[in-house]
Amino acid sequence: MEQTQWEYMIHIDQMTPSDLHDLMNAFGQDVWNLAYILTRRHDLADDIVQDVFLKAYSSIHTFRGHSAIKTWLLSITRNTSINYLRSAFVRKVTLFEWINTKESSPSAEQKVMEYTFSSEIWDTVLKLPIKLREVLILHAKYEMTTKEIAAMLQLSEGTVKSRLFRAHGRMAAYRKESALYE
């Protein structure tokens, strides 16, 4: 159903601003979440989500339906996030920030509310090394198969399974450890 709704994207060479808005409405939060989980920084997640959708907007002609559009967006997000982490980490001053500083920013209390984890498990997940974190999140949160993850990360399926296995092991150990202190 979800894929059918976006099938027309396979055939277009140029998105309209309205298409872009619809796409962000449907997948913007997913993209932001993945960018945050990989970089562990709100400011980078804000920058990455902008880069991802601008890239999707300018290169929709390269999307030809080999994967679901959500997977395509997540793939761009993952690669963009890794590039941000690997790059010189120069903090880009984006249009976002400029507007945020010009306009009234949300109160500190509101910010705290916005950035409260939905579950304590996130404290633990974000401690995982990125190689384990990304496979766990793509599998658990985004419900991608190990084959899809392998294609996205350009790894063998065996390596993905091994990392997933190690991620589960570490999560179980963390949970066991925290249970001891409760």
Add this chain to the structure above:
Amino acid sequence: MSKGTEELYDQLKQGPFQHRTFTKDHMNRIVHEATKQNKRSSPTKSRLVWAAAAFVIIISIGTIYAYLKGNPAAKEVVATPPIVSPKVQESTSDIPVKPDKPSGQLGEQLPFTAEMVESITVKPSGKSTEIAVPKSRYTVITNGLYWEDLSIAKAENDTPDDKQVQIRIHTSKGVYSVPYSLDSNTYQLGSARYYADDQMLRLMSGLLEPDSDLAKVERLSAAAQEEVDRGEMKRNDNLTYKAERLNVDGKDTNGWLSQLGLQSKSYTFAKRYYNSLTQRVSNVLYYKETGIIASASEVIFLDSKFQTPDGIKVGLTKQQVQSKLGKPNMETDSSWDYRVGDSLKFHLYFENNEVIFISLTMPA
């Protein structure tokens, strides 16, 4: 899927934050930016330019090919590849890696990216020759530097080390240099020293002290990792082993770490390292007499006097291990891993079909 995994997956489907963090304001701004970009370039137009460029290139190649076909002398010139001597970059021109501020994650202050790395060499002090770091181990160095938390990893002793080596990271922008001391497992970054991680300690031991026990561990761990990365791994998820069968001399990792902690003064050396996962500085302890290497989450046994209840010990062949204990849950040519609960905790490392060392690990 186990109940624990199901619960974990359910929790991960929500969040990470309670509230929406991607808002309509974000969307409006991105649409605004996209509209601006759209005015600057048109993909249709740019594809026409690329098509025209491709046409010119094809015509040029065709012309050159036709010319070469009718001109044997020219063909010879083209067929001979130019011999280029490798460019030797003098260490005097190295760019030292100096963080702007002595706090936070070093990765945010590094002047190079992992993609920029062309090669990495290690230059011992007072020697003109350099040791090439294997390509598969570049990530040990780049990741180690990237995840270094300068606030936590700062070493107590800032005294420069006479024996320190230069880790030279060759990039297209130049050679970045990081002094490193194997004695203290520290980097010199600016005016202070910082503990490197345990992977770095192993790697540098492998390069600088190839006959040491740490070098042996590094060699086989690296081989096993390369096999996993190449996908040369077999899995046997259905096998389960009782935890007691995978204890060494009656103790699991925790038991051994407690015992070694109590006997902490008997070690041959203790080297501190920064653990980026726990964000703490811990010790790698080496006991030469007993052939044990221990860190905060691993105990390694290099001597055949230690064994499991089934008699699994250093020196056995794969066939002997399989008949005494059984197949591993994960298997490569160099390592066999056995699961306890959800985690692979018992590992055997092989060379020439013989157990070289046993490793007990804790996931964290």
